[in-house]
Amino acid sequence: MGDINIKNGFSQNIINYRGNIGFTVKEEFRGNKLALRSVKLITPVLKFLELEKIYIICNKNNLASKKTIELFGAEFIEEAKIPEDYEFIEFYPEESRTKLSYLLII
Numbered sequence: 001m002g003d004i005n006i007k008n009g010f011s012q013n014i015i016n017y018r019g020n021i022g023f024t025v026k027e028e029f030r031g032n033k034l035a036l037r038s039v040k041l042i043t044p045v046l047k048f049l050e051l052e053k054i055y056i057i058c059n060k061n062n063l064a065s066k067k068t069i070e071l072f073g074a075e076f077i078e079e080a081k082i083p084e085d086y087e088f089i090e091f092y093p094e095e096s097r098t099k100l101s102y103l104l105i106i
Contacts, residue, residue, distance in 0.1 A: 001029045004038045008049050017082055017092075017099055019057035020046075023068075035068045046106050053105050060098040074102035 002025035007014050014020060021042070023035040046054060056074050058065035070076075082089060082097040089097075 001034060002026050002038075004035070004042060006042065006045065006049070008051065010055075013088065015055050016080060016101065017057060017086075017088075019101075020051060020054035021056060023065075030064065033068075033071075035065075036071050039072055043106060051106060053103055056102045056104055057099050058102075059096050060100055061095065066100060069100075069102050069104075072102075072104055074104040077101040077103055 002023065004021065004023045007018060007020050007022070010020075021039065023038060025032075025034050055077075056069050056072070058069060060079060078101050080099055080101065082092055082099065
C-alpha cells in the first residue's frame, strides 16, 4: 500500500530538506487518506522517541502531500530551494529541489 519512515533527530538535513517522517502511497491506493491514518498510527512511536515536535517536508509541486500534511494539523514554516552547493544536492532531482517545510507538535 505504501511506506512510512521515521528519522529521529534534528540535523540540518532533516529540518530543512528531509523531515522527521516521510510517506509514500502506491498509486492504486491513493485518495484513501492512508498517509494521514499512518501518521496517527505511528504517533505513539514518535512519543516513545521523545519527539515532541516533528518536521515534515514535501516538494512544492506535490499537492497531495501538502494537503495531507495540512490535514495532520502541521503549521507551514517556509518554502525553500535547496542550494546548489548543498553537499547532498546530487540526491535531489531538479524538480524536487523546492521544499515546503511544516512543523507538527505531537
